[in-house]
Amino acid sequence: MFEKIKLEDLSKENILAYGEFYKGELNSSSLEILSPLKEIAQTLNKKLILVSLIGSLENIKDWEEIKKSLADEVWFVINEELKDFREDLYTEVLVKIVKFSQPYGFFFPATKIGMSLAPRVAGALQVGLCAHVNNLEVKDNQIIMARPTYGENIIAKLISKSIPIMATISLGAFGIKYGEKEPSIKEIIFPEDFVWKSKLKIRRFAPSKKKPTKLSTAKVIVAGGRGLKNKETFQKLFELANLLGAEVGATRPVCYEGWVEEERMIGISGVTVRPKVYIGFGISGALQHTVGMENSEFIIAVNTDKEAPLVKIANLALIGDAGKILELLLKNLSK
Numbered sequence: 001m002f003e004k005i006k007l008e009d010l011s012k013e014n015i016l017a018y019g020e021f022y023k024g025e026l027n028s029s030s031l032e033i034l035s036p037l038k039e040i041a042q043t044l045n046k047k048l049i050l051v052s053l054i055g056s057l058e059n060i061k062d063w064e065e066i067k068k069s070l071a072d073e074v075w076f077v078i079n080e081e082l083k084d085f086r087e088d089l090y091t092e093v094l095v096k097i098v099k100f101s102q103p104y105g106f107f108f109p110a111t112k113i114g115m116s117l118a119p120r121v122a123g124a125l126q127v128g129l130c131a132h133v134n135n136l137e138v139k140d141n142q143i144i145m146a147r148p149t150y151g152e153n154i155i156a157k158l159i160s161k162s163i164p165i166m167a168t169i170s171l172g173a174f175g176i177k178y179g180e181k182e183p184s185i186k187e188i189i190f191p192e193d194f195v196w197k198s199k200l201k202i203r204r205f206a207p208s209k210k211k212p213t214k215l216s217t218a219k220v221i222v223a224g225g226r227g228l229k230n231k232e233t234f235q236k237l238f239e240l241a242n243l244l245g246a247e248v249g250a251t252r253p254v255c256y257e258g259w260v261e262e263e264r265m266i267g268i269s270g271v272t273v274r275p276k277v278y279i280g281f282g283i284s285g286a287l288q289h290t291v292g293m294e295n296s297e298f299i300i301a302v303n304t305d306k307e308a309p310l311v312k313i314a315n316l317a318l319i320g321d322a323g324k325i326l327e328l329l330l331k332n333l334s335k
């Protein structure tokens with residue numbers, strides 16, 4: 001179906017991005033990381049290649065997404081044993097690809113799988129790994145990776161001394177962009193004596209009963225912080241979200257207080273979001289929170305303190321009691 005290519009014939013010094021598949025679907029975070037990587041690849045005059053390990057081509061549901069992606073090429077490794085993610089076998093396969101194709105960089109989305117796989121691959125290759133990068137740029141022909149550090153209080157800029165440069169990229173830090181040219185698709189053929197065996201056996205899948213939040217792709221977000229005072233008032237955000245077709249987000253302290261589940265935390269320890277409209281109720285706007293939402297198109301802050309950092313970066317600020325303003329909004333919108 002596609003051009004088949006042996007490991008030893010893989011092109012070299014490219015930029016690789018890990019394309020994570022789950023049940024035949026390409027995780028959108030893999031498409032997200034292609035956005036900054038495309039710019040980097042173009043600046044450095046290198047090819048951008050999406051590398052995916054899958055059990056079979058038949059199950060792939062996202063051909064359109066793959067064809068529209070920013071990758072110059074897509075490399076598939078296809079084997080029944082790769083149907084489910086198993087760290088040891090996946091690591092071994094990726095390490096082989098790196099050894100033969102000697103990429104300049106290899107980047108992973110910071111998904112659970114990406115965060116498990118990237119350090120294993122980096123460890124096996126004895127190279128450095130920069131975790132949770134939320135910005136990438138090229139200066140003097142070098143890739144500079146930014147990530148929050150020191151209790152997430154400052155942004156550190158890191159340059160890797162080892163090749164391939166490796167990093168995991170924060171979820172939601174970049175939007176998905178599409179390319180104009182279809183990538184060429186290749187299937188990597190492994191040597192016949194390669195052992196497709198994992199020490200891990202999957203006995204059963206127990207899918208989470210909770211529906212995953214759609215925070216990272218939401219167009220409107222209503223988020224709450226300590227200024228909402230208690231769990232009951234916070235819960236009213238869900239009514240507002242219902243009326244606005246929005247998702248509910250939160251700051252870390254209110255998640256830790258148990259007002260809402262941690263999946264809704266926005267910020268450095270949680271999700272990065274970029275909605276069209278973000279409304280923050282009783283949120284101070286600490287750096288650890290704002291790095292996760294500062295790319296929102298329109299920011300509204302509701303706070304009693306007009307000096308609060310979130311008020312300062314907001315496009316519109318409502319100075320007043322967040323609980324009361326929330327109540328008024330609900331009353332008026334439900335009419």
Ligand SMILES: Cc1cc2nc3c(=O)[nH]c(=O)nc-3n(C[C@H](O)[C@H](O)[C@H](O)COP(=O)(O)OP(=O)(O)OC[C@H]3O[C@@H](n4cnc5c(N)ncnc54)[C@H](O)[C@@H]3O)c2cc1C
Pocket residue numbers: 151152224225226227228250251252253254265266267268269270281282283284285286287288289302303304305308320321322323
């Ligand atoms: C390593 C580390 C990682 C972290 N990661 C995250 C993260 O991912 N996400 C995150 O959010 N935080 C994170 N934090 C915590 C972060 O530093 C802040 O403490 C947190 O964001 C503050 O949450 P808050 O705005 O709800 O509370 P506060 O900072 O206490 O702010 C409450 C705000 O409400 C206002 N207010 C008070 N009463 C009212 C009222 N009646 N009406 C309206 N406004 C009112 C106040 O003026 C204030 O501005 C992290 C901290 C560390 C050290």
